[in-house]
Amino acid sequence: MRSPDARPLAPRDIVSSGLCIGCGACVAGATSSGATMAWDRYGQLKPTGPDAWYARRSTTFARLCPFSPDARDEDRIAGELYPDARVVDARIGRFEQAYVGAVAExxxxxxxxxxxxxTWVAxxxxxxGLVDGVAHVAPATDPDSEGRFFGYRISRSDADVRAGAKSRYYPIELSQVLDEIRAVPGRYAVVGIPCFIKSVNLLRAEDPVLQDRIAYTLGLYCGHMKSARFVESFAWQLDVPRDEVKAVEYRMKNADRPANWYTAHLTLKDGRQVWQDWWHLVDGDWGAGYFQNSACNFCDDVVAETADISFGDAWVEPYSSDGRGTNVVVVRSAELQAIVEEALVAGRLELKAVDADFIVGTQAAGFRQRREGLAWRLAHRRRGIQPRKRVAAATTGLPRRRKLIYWMRARISAWSHRIFFLAREIERPSLYIGWGRATLALYQGLTYSRGRIGAAIDRIERTFASGPER
Structure with missing residues (x-):
């Protein structure tokens, strides 16, 4: 079902407003007009093309872009897809059942x-035989000169799907696989982060071919999208040339270490391997938002509410300390719920049913950022198109410390791109590394009361403890 009358928008409007996530939906099917997805100077994928396409405003584009204020929101999409859902929750959407656990098979x-x-569901x-192919992100077999280490592909066998397992905190886009789905008859499943799945659902409502061929959507819980410069920062901090990096792993699993102890791992062209735990990196605190896409500041979907089934990490004890890894799962499709239940009975899955509160608790930081933090950000006027979200703008009642945290995250997100760009241009990695170390110390002082900075902030907080906002 289409949205009601939308105001015409162009790709340029969304990009210039900082609301483009780089999903590639607008480019899919538009290559004949010269449209393509390309790297910007900050290592993010953005649509580009002749002005006749890039600057042309249309209501169709306004309905299809996931961050357009005139696109259907997640509540409406999910209401149309899962009208008979057993549970409706304002935080995680409509669903049949939620679980915590892992694959036993x-x-x-x-x-x-x-x-x-x-990977198991795919x-x-x-x-x-329910699908002929799975569109998912996998490592590039031969990274190009621009450093595209990962990309979407369609896998048509169990082995190929398994080869795409693991997390990829890297810019990717959907245009080529969507064009392949249009060109090659069959039934497909698409795996993606929340905004990508929303984009697929918006496209399906407009395109009968995609509606017929995309049979299932598998969603991934998301904190935010990183730029390609995150990998280069790994290389700088591990003291290896960026052009010598052949492959990247963001999370090396070790059953003897807690699951939330991330390790950055690079494989070089000469076969050497170098690695470092994230907490030793100047940009290794995920919540600080280094290299975050600006559109992520205006996302209100943590758990892929429009996907038939969605998955995240169980970031609560005792699961976060289990180095083997543990999923939280939200099943929205009745058909997929039946498949999961059958596998549970057969002992192929080890899952325990949980409620919405448990799911939210495993993603508590993400929900604060996309509810409380989003409300604060929406209250500040910004240039260009104004986002329209399910969260109402608000600043009252928010403690000064929380305001400072949200303000600093936004500044880190924006300036990490700029400082890294400058350091890259003048070939001075130390400029970015020094800036990153200083901003991380300040951010962690605000957030965790660490070190001298945290102690000073605590003293300031106590000084203002009797202020009107307390």
Whole structure:
């Protein structure tokens, strides 16, 4: 179902307003007009093309872009897809059942970043003949000169799906696989982060071919999208040339270490391997928002509310300390719920039913950022198109410290791109590394009361404890 009358928008409007996530939906099917997805100077994928396409305003584009204020929101999309859902929750959407656990079958759990559930469901759909291909992100076999280490591809076998397991904190886009789905008849499943799945659903409502061929959507919980410069920062801090990096792993699994102890791992062209735990990196605190896409500041979907089934990490004890990895799963499709229940009875999955509160608790930081933090950000006027979200703008009642945290995250997100760009241009990695170290110390002082900075902030907080906002 289409949105009501929308005001005409162009790709340029969304990009210039900082609301382009780089999904590539607007480019899919438009290559004949010269449109393509290309790197910007900050290592993010953005649409580009002749002005006749890039600057042309249309209501169709306004309905299709996931961050357009005139596109259908997640509540409306999910209401149309899952009208008979057993549970409706304002935080995680409509669903049949939620679980925590992992795959018991074969080596799915060991091969993935978490509990192996994403790969298992994708492979199971292929094994049952319910789909002919799975569109998912996998490592590039030969990274190009621009450093595109990952990209979407369509896998048509169990082995190929398994080869794409693990987390990829890297810019990717959908245009080529969507064009392949249009060109090659069959049934497909698409795996993606929340805004990408929303984009796919918006496209399906407009395109009968995609509606017919995309049979399932598998969503991934998301904190934010990183730029390609994150990999270059790894290389700088591990003291290796960027052009010598052949492959990247963001999370090396070790059953003897807690699951939330991330390790950055680079494989070089000469076969050497170098790595470092994230907490030793100047930009290794995920919540600080280094290299974050600006559109992520205006996302209100943590758990992929428009996907048939969605998956995240169980970031609560005792699961976060289990180095084998554990998933939280939200099932929205009744058909997929039946498949999961059958596998549970057969002992192929080890899952325990949980409620919405448990799911929200495992993603508590993400929900604060996209509810409380989003409300604060929406209250500040910004240039260009104004986002329209399900969260109402608000600043009252928010403690000064929380305001400072949200303000600093936004500044880190924006300035990490600029400082890295300058350091890259003048070939001075130390400029970015020094800036990153200083901003991280200040951010962690605000957030965790660490070190002298945190102690000073605590004293300031106590001084203003009797202020009107307390």
């Amino acid at each position: 074969a080596d799915f759990r060991a091969a993935g970043s978490s509990g192996g559930m994403v 492979a199971e759909l292929l094994r049952r």
